[in-house]
Amino acid sequence: MINVGVLGATGAVGQRFVQLLADHPWFHLEALTASERSAGKKFGNVVNWRLDAPFPESIGDIAVTPTTVESVKNCDLVFSALPADIATSIEADIAAAGVAVCSNARSHRMDPIVPLVVPEVNPDHLGLIDVQRDRGRDGFIVTNPNCSTIVLVMALAPLRSFAFRDVRVATMQAISGGGFSGVSAMDIYDNVxxxxxxxxxxxxxxxxxxxxxxDGAEVQDAPFSVSASCHRVPVVDGHTLAVWVDVENPVDEVKKAYASFKSPFSNLPLQPAKPVEIFDQPDRPQPRLDRNRGRGMTVSVGRIREGLRFVALGHNTIRGAAGASVLNAELIYSKKYL
Incomplete structure (x- = not known):
């Protein structure tokens, strides 16, 4: 078993990490960190559990520790659910101390030597771990993308065989992506x-x-452009995207590409059987009906029309955050980087 920790374990994404790791077959939850006001208390006594899943009683008695390098010294890998302003330095310090970091924070995503990974799309980018080690870092950092980005990328990956240069997307994003709760969430009701x-x-x-x-040393950007317009809507979980791509192939060919798309990996515990699922119904996908497909790890695509136009949906705190990071860690482990 690999000993793992969660940085920022009491927040919305941190709780998702705990949920996914509590009974994980490969990872043993060793450390949970949070702010100083929670340090020293049992996790079950300080967390305000807000998930649509039972509280994992097996971790309720774990003592919360401060978010420091010392707190995770017995871990082989840590998952970061920290805000970007805190994550920037502490993630680098932990990696320098020889611990692997799988981060959901934006801090290091665009660092040229840090892989930004979606296992079904660019697993070869993990080669940047070797670049980090060649530059003297004992551990390493691997990141997953923003919650709306990952839905878009999963929806675009099956289209790689088609020639396209222009992607336009309008998002309808759930309030959980902003960490909204209680009174602060009232601003979104009856509103966009x-x-x-x-x-x-x-x-x-x-x-x-x-x-x-x-290319073995660095990543060259894909040769197309993306134009995005992002909006917050009164949905609890699940980001919906309306996407336009300049693919001229017939819709039947596009649907076949989606239907045949598979993950290159079958041995990762969190990998869904269908990473992308398509719908023929004109009113699907919908957040309430489809966000939990594949345990929240499947991206749903529907309303595929000439143009090319379609709608994509993914669970923002699972596929778009904690689940993406755990799947990255499973890939890292399977590739023997740990």
Whole structure:
């Protein structure tokens, strides 16, 4: 078993990490960190469990520790659910101390020597781990993309065999992606907020890195452009994307590409049987009906029309956050980087 920890374990994404790791067949949950006000207390006594899943009683008695290098010294790998302003330095310090970091934070995603990975799309980018080690880092950092980016990339990956140069996307993003709860969430009811800070920039840059080419030393961006418009809507979980791609192939060919798309890996515990699932019904996918497909790891695609136009949906705190990071860790372990 690989000893793992969660940085920022009491937050919304941190709780998802705990849920996914509590009974993981490969990883043993060794450390949970949070702010100083929670340190020293049992996890079960400090967490405000908000997930649509039972609280994992097996980890309730784990003592929460401060978010420091010392707190995770007995871990082989840590998962980071930290805010970017905190994650930047502590993740680098932990990696320098010889511990692997799988981060959901944006801090290191666009670092040229840090892989930004979606296992079904660019597993070869893990080669950047060797670049980090060649530059003297004892551990390493691997990142997963923004919650809306990963839905877009999963929806674009089956289209790689078609020639396209222009991608346009409008998102309808759930409130859990903003960490909204309680009174602060009231702003979204009976409302649509047509701006999410830095979200559009993340989609437009991260997508190109993920779908780019790794030459053994660096990643060259994919040769197409992405234009994004991002919006917050009154949905609890599940990001919906309306996507336009300049693919001229017939819709039947596009549907066949989606139907035949498979993960290159079958041995990863969190890997869904169908990484991408397509719908023929004109009113699907929908967040309430489809966000939990494949234990929340499947991206759903529907309304595929000439143009090319379609709708994509993914669970933002599972496929778009904690689940993506855990799947990356499973790939890292299977590739013997740990």
């Amino acid at each position: 907020v047509p701006y999410i800070g830095s979200e559009e920039e993340k989609m437009e840059t991260e997508t190109l890195k993920i779908m780019g080419t790794f």
